[in-house]
Amino acid sequence: MTWISGIQRVLDYIEENLDGDICYDEMTKLSGSGAYHLQRSFSLLTGMTLTEYIRQRRLTLAAGDLIRGMKVIDTALKYGYDSQDGFARAFARFHGILPSEVRDCSARLNACSPLHVNLILKGGSMMEYKIEHKPSMRLLGIRRRFDGAPFGTNRGEQEEKFFISTRASQWLLRGMASDSSDGSKDTDIAVVTDVNEDGYLFWYCSKPDGWTIEHLYDPAVTGIDFMDRFEFETLDIPEGNYAVFHTSHTKMPIDDYVSLREKIAAEWLPGSNYTLRNAPELAIYHWYQAPDNNKRYIEIWIPVEE
Known part of the structure; x- marks a missing residue:
């Protein structure tokens, strides 16, 4: 199960660095496997790419910061966006509303929860290969x-x-x-x-x-x-x-x-x-x-x- 443990280390690293730089070389190193195996095994397990997961986690946290009163430009810079406009487009694609609309009490937001690897034994199913x-x-x-x-x-x-x-x-x-x-x-x-x-x-x-x-x-x-x-x-x-x-x-x-x-x-x-x-x-x-x-x-x- 070594590579499963490696994926959990990658997930922990991502969570610790959502408001900073996330290095793909470091993730590969933490995974204990090659870059291609990390990329493909992650998508097989989750149905999304690492890039998609990181983006969705950042936009989830960004919504919370905006609700608490952080300025849009400061939130954009915190989560790695070079411009307020680029952040607004990504935010709208994920949440369906603009960042400026978040504090409207009727606004409904999406959320991507942190992933954790859990292996559950389901006993005895046979797979021929x-x-x-x-x-x-x-x-x-x-x-x-x-x-x-x-x-x-x-x-x-x-x-x-x-x-x-x-x-x-x-x-x-x-x-x-x-x-x-x-x-x-x-x-x-x-x-x-x-x-x-x-x-x-x-x-x-x-x-x-x-x-x-x-x-x-x-x-x-x-x-x-x-x-x-x-x-x-x-x-x-x-x-x-x-x-x-x-x-x-x-x-x-x-x-x-x-x-x-x-x-x-x-x-x-x-x-x-x-x-x-x-x-x-x-x-x-x-x-x-x-x-x-x-x-x-x-x-x-x-x-x-x-």
Whole structure:
């Protein structure tokens, strides 16, 4: 549980320095792990990035100072904002009102309480997984930059907009890599890459053969000269070790997928000897059509190292 203790040290450090400078190098040192593992494990456990948590804690305390009569500019400077205007914008996004409106007795404020790490033993739940060394592979997909933490609270809205606006590209990707000639089974691949405190890249991919990828933009092969409008890009997944989990086989595996991800973050990772490796994370959706739709399942590939 060493890295769990490290996260608690990071949380204590943040709380002690909310009205001062918070150094990411110091947080990494206190965590006892690498910067990437700290960043990803924190977001897996909390659903937010370290930056989001620090901002929300500071804005929570700022509201209390304003209620007690502190000037807006002094409050802004206390919590690390260079200008009153920048502070006012951040305050309004979090609380829904301007700092100047806080002392109105009818004002309603939001609050982010300090986090504390508590491990609760829940006895005996089994999680099947394999540590597998996966070879490198090349995918074809479309991508968007998302804000916040992967699988955080604001992912759903961003994903919905992305999928609605890219339906034609999705259909083509699925068709290029169909697992069956009659369309009875398809495989979709969601990939998370380039994770940092500002957000991450979310990819929707498939795995066509090399010939298809090579000739994708050749009008003599495709019969069209506007393939570039579909925003396809190749994504190379490097070889490496992955902890591979999968949901049960069911008609609607999404609920199992959400539950499994929560268990990986809260139970498996803290109790394992592995840390998160800086590499893409994959979710592979195996879609069977009726009458075999009860065979559907989702794989989760978590990049790890000892």
